[in-house]
Structure formats: structure tokens, C-alpha cells
Amino acid sequence: MDQYKSFHCINAMQLQAQWIVGFVDGEGCFHIGIHKNQKLALGYQVLPQFTVVQHERDINVLYALKNFFQCGVVRRNHGNLWCYRVRSIHHLHESILPFFEKHKLKTQKNINFLKFRRVIFLMKKGEHLTQQGFERIQKIQSQMNKNKSI
Amino acid sequence: MDQYKSFHCINAMQLQAQWIVGFVDGEGCFHIGIHKNQKLALGYQVLPQFTVVQHERDINVLYALKNFFQCGVVRRNHGNLWCYRVRSIHHLHESILPFFEKHKLKTQKNINFLKFRRVIFLMKKGEHLTQQGFERIQKIQSQMNKNKSI
Numbered sequence: 001m002d003q004y005k006s007f008h009c010i011n012a013m014q015l016q017a018q019w020i021v022g023f024v025d026g027e028g029c030f031h032i033g034i035h036k037n038q039k040l041a042l043g044y045q046v047l048p049q050f051t052v053v054q055h056e057r058d059i060n061v062l063y064a065l066k067n068f069f070q071c072g073v074v075r076r077n078h079g080n081l082w083c084y085r086v087r088s089i090h091h092l093h094e095s096i097l098p099f100f101e102k103h104k105l106k107t108q109k110n111i112n113f114l115k116f117r118r119v120i121f122l123m124k125k126g127e128h129l130t131q132q133g134f135e136r137i138q139k140i141q142s143q144m145n146k147n148k149s150i
Numbered sequence: 151m152d153q154y155k156s157f158h159c160i161n162a163m164q165l166q167a168q169w170i171v172g173f174v175d176g177e178g179c180f181h182i183g184i185h186k187n188q189k190l191a192l193g194y195q196v197l198p199q200f201t202v203v204q205h206e207r208d209i210n211v212l213y214a215l216k217n218f219f220q221c222g223v224v225r226r227n228h229g230n231l232w233c234y235r236v237r238s239i240h241h242l243h244e245s246i247l248p249f250f251e252k253h254k255l256k257t258q259k260n261i262n263f264l265k266f267r268r269v270i271f272l273m274k275k276g277e278h279l280t281q282q283g284f285e286r287i288q289k290i291q292s293q294m295n296k297n298k299s300i
Contacts, residue, residue, distance in 0.1 A: 013256060018168035019175075025211075026176025058257045061175075106163060107208045 013064040017103045020068065023061075024100075025107040028052050030116035032141040046128045046137055048119055050096050053083045069095045092120050115140050163214040167253045170218065173211075174250075175257040178202050180266035182291040196278045196287055198269055200246050203233045219245045242270050265290050 033047035050072075054062055062074045062084040071091035077083045086096055097117050105113055119137050127133025183197035200222075204212055212224045212234040222236035236246055247267050255263055269278075269287050277283025 015256070016168045018166045019172035019256065022169035022172025023176050026173050061257055106165070106169065107204070107211055
């Protein structure tokens with residue numbers, strides 16, 4: 001996508017809060033990744049992310065989400081799929097969580113969101129860097145995104 | 151789903167128009183089926199349908215859609231998947247089309263919706279029963295839901 005097209009897309013589409021809730025109820029994902037990383041004291045890194053994936057024909061919707069939340073990035077996922085993604089703990093805590101606290105998801109994805117939220121709060125307090133905190137996060141993560149592929 | 155549960159679900163969830171637009175932008179499908187039917191003069195039947203499919207854990211969302219539009223049915227799709235479905239030309243014409251004309255879809259699904267709408271208008275005039283009208287519908291249908299699986 002060239003810069004002009006991105007700029008045009010951002011400015012063309014205004015999203016309403018309830019549209020975003022409906023779209024994320026359908027297409028959004030709150031995910032906690034736990035990856036091995038020997039450079040860290042506990043040997044693992046916790047990587048939370050909020051993503052919305054779309055075919056490239058609807059990349060303008062992803063830029064509109066980025067514009068709405070004023071954080072995150074739009075990146076190629078794979079093939080013709082692109083995603084809007086927020087990984088920064090600060091932005092998740094300051095922008096994404098407050099939005100979905102105020103505008104509640106209507107599907108069972110809300111249960112997932114609440115677990116995601118608990119992990120972000122723990123990470124904000126640095127608990128992912130302690131053995132006890134990390135184990136709490138592992139337990140919460142193991143209960144998320146069940147039946148995702150069904 | 152027992153009657154009580156369905157009743158409870160219908161009454162528990164109020165949907166806002168923009169939430170529906172967002173959710174349908176993600177999960178909805180406007181489809182024109184063309185099936186062989188030797189009982190009909192042209193040998194084919196045109197079957198339009200608007201559907202939203204969800205895992206059974208979110209069946210209450212499907213009942214809420216049914217309650218909002220005051221038409222259609224909630225049926226098991228296959229396995230753990232259920233769908234909200236509107237097939238009646240009358241209900242599509244009187245309820246579904248006016249809603250998405252007033253509350254425009256934001257993704258490219260809107261292009262599909264406009265083609266679907268053209269077919270419903272042709273069918274309301276009975277043109278699907280003429281060779282010429284049927285061929286017009288076939289042509290429109292062939293241009294719908296491209297790249298659906300991508």
C-alpha cells in the first residue's frame with residue numbers, strides 16, 4: 001500500500017464504537033503468547049496482542065481501526081491477509097482495555113477479553129517477571145481461546 | 151435449546167444498529183443459490199439467503215438478530231455451528247434490505263450486498279421466472295462472493 005492510499009483510507013472511514021464492538025465480536029482476537037526466551041530470567045516471554053485480520057481488499061478498515069485507537073500497526077499477516085495489531089502493554093492498557101470495558105463485547109469473546117485484561121493488569125505490575133506471577137499468567141492463558149478453530 | 155432458554159436469550163440482549171453492521175461486516179453472508187429443479191419451467195430455482203453463522207456458545211446472538219429483524223429462523227448449520235437465516239423474499243425485501251440500505255456496511259461486503267439487493271428486486275418483479283431475467287440473475291450471482299475462501 002502506498003502512503004497516499006493509506007492516508008486516503010484513514011481519512012475516508014469514520015468508525016462508530018458499536019460498529020467496532022460488532023466487528024471485533026466477529027473478527028477480533030485477544031491473545032496471550034508465551035514464548036521461550038533464554039535471555040530472560042524465567043526463560044519465557046509473555047506477549048499479549050490484540051489483532052483483527054482481514055483480506056487486503058478491506059485493508060482500509062484496518063487503517064480506520066488504527067486511526068480510531070491511535071495506536072498499533074497494520075501489517076501483512078500472510079498471503080493476502082493483513083492485520084491490525086496492538087502489542088504495546090501501554091497501548092493495550094490505555095486504549096484497548098478501556099474501550100472494551102466501556103463498550104462490552106456481546107459474544108463469549110468477552111470472557112476471553114476479561115482474561116486478557118487480567119494478564120495485562122498483572123504485566124503492568126511487573127508480575128510476569130516473577131515465578132508466581134508468570135504461573136498465574138500461564139494458568140489464565142491456558143483457559144483462553146478454547147475451541148478457537150471450531 | 152429449550153423454549154425457556156431461547157426466550158431468556160431473546161430478552162436479555164438488545165442490539166444496536168451499528169453493532170449489527172459491524173458483526174455482519176465480519177460474519178454475515180449474502181448468498182444467491184441457483185439449484186436445479188426440474189419441476190420449474192426454467193429447470194432452475196433461485197434461492198437468496200442472508201445468513202450469520204456462529205458457534206453454539208453464541209446462539210443467543212443469533213436469537214437477538216432474529217428478534218431485532220422480526221423475521222428469519224435460527225437453525226443448526228452443522229456440528230456445533232448454528233445460523234440465523236432469512237430466505238423469504240418478502241422479509242428480505244421489507245426488513246433486511248432497508249436496514250443495510252440505511253446502515254451501510256463498511257467492508258467490501260457492501261458490494262456483495264448491492265448485488266444481492268439487485269437480485270431481490272428482480273425477483274420481486276418475478277423476473278427470475280423469465281429466461282432473460284434468470285440469465286441476468288445468473289450473471290449477477292457469478293460476480294458475488296469471489297475470494298470467499300481466501
